[in-house]
Amino acid sequence: MADEPATVEIPAQLAQAAKVAGWPEDLLVEALKRGGQPADLIRFMSMGVTADQAREFIAQQGEGGAAGPPAPQLDLAWMKVPTEWGTRAKPTKHGLTIEALNIGKYGDVPDVWEHQTELPRGAVPILGVEGMGYSIYEKQELWADNAGALYEEAIQRRWRPATDVPWDTLEPLPDDLERAICQICTHLSEKAQLEADIIAGWEPQLSYGYHEVKLYLATAVFEGARHAELFRKRALSNGGGLGIQSPGWSFRSVTDARNFTEFVSVQMVLQDTFTMVQYQYGEKYAKNLAESLMFRLAMQDTARHIAYGLAHMKYVLLHRPDRRQEIERYLDKGEALLVADDRDSATREAFAIYFSGSKEKIGEGLQIYEEMRRRQVKQYLERLNWATIDRAERLFPALRAYAELPEAAAG
């Protein structure tokens, strides 16, 4: 008795889908015999592959056996992907920017991203792809209208500490000055590395539908690394060395943030405002061209972090006004821990010596340090005002004192 061909069972779900798609039973049997998976066949049907097209694909397969191994099974269903086609993003004066790609559906930034995978915005999802497990999928939790533009700006305005800073302009400084700048650089390098680390930790939590924000924050990670590198280089290039690490009380408000908006408010609005003013004063009191440019270039990068932070804060407050008190609480905590860092006498004294020029004139330098603190508070309040937060009355008491003092020389 001749062997009868093995029968192929057609799953009910496949049969139902085939009935709708117009695939006959013999075609199903042939596809299954050739190793086609029911789930894949259903997907092809849902993407509009006709019975004739399926037969054509099968006909292109080799028979195998005596003629040799069967040709690889081709799957060209991806060529009929039902996404928006015919897109032609055009370069602008700024080149072909990430924002120029936001055409048609590719520019639809949803209020909620419903996919838990690496699905690029505008691509076709595949059922069954494992989830990424990220936790942020609402636009108001991370969005800033300037994110795409800031990304391009960050990419365009990259610079290289190794070769763009005129290190050859460094000349020996008196011991107290060299120790002061080295302590300052130890602090700034540590702070910058922390910022890079924490942003990097949040990146995998941000869903893929908001790639403008993810891309921009990737540049902020890179900039934190650049600043960590920059200041370490200054400390180790003029006969000095590193100093004492920071006590890091203010760092805790950043590392302990449980919510992305909390992190952004504390790090990219509060902390970065205070850091940027440190860079401003570092540039003003720089002893050489290397230090002047070093602080100026770092200042540019940090100003971008602040721009993102403020724009995100404002976006949240405009779309979720119920989060206002929540944000104020984040700032309460952030300000309290920032003030705790004022107990870091090493950094304060180092700045004072750097400003005044010598240990002997540290008293003058401490006055300039106070002036710097007034400017930090003033700029912080002005920026919060733009984001629709009037913080003057709720400011942490130790900072409010600076807001009430008369304008100093560099208010």
Add this chain to the structure above:
Amino acid sequence: MPKFPSVEWFDAIRQLVNNDEAYKRLGTFDSRVGVKVGDQLYELTFEAFDCTGAREIGEHDLRDLDFWLEQSPEDWREMLQVIKQHGGADLHHTLNTIDLTLPEGFARSHDGYRRDAFYRFNQSLQHFFDSSAKIDTEFAVGASA
């Protein structure tokens, strides 16, 4: 010899930076920047890799700008003379240093967010003014304070 301040002077600097690879390598710079010298006001438009325009404006136009730079005519003169002498600003005459030195600040704005463009693009703006070292400048006689 272009006179400072004047559209002609700013156009001369524009011509320099728009043909300066070192300026373009600093990256894109997008801002509307004012320059106030006594009673005279000018607007510089920076877009992408170029300074695309310079024109004279009035006080009422300040609100449309991201920020403006304001100091006395004497201080402007001193800054530009130092730049000419040294080929660029020395440590005491950078834009940021002047901003910290002047009681009312050098970079001013009606908008705290837009004013931050002064910091974000500071090196490009510094390069713009440092480029004035390449031209001879006549200072306007009697520019009022």
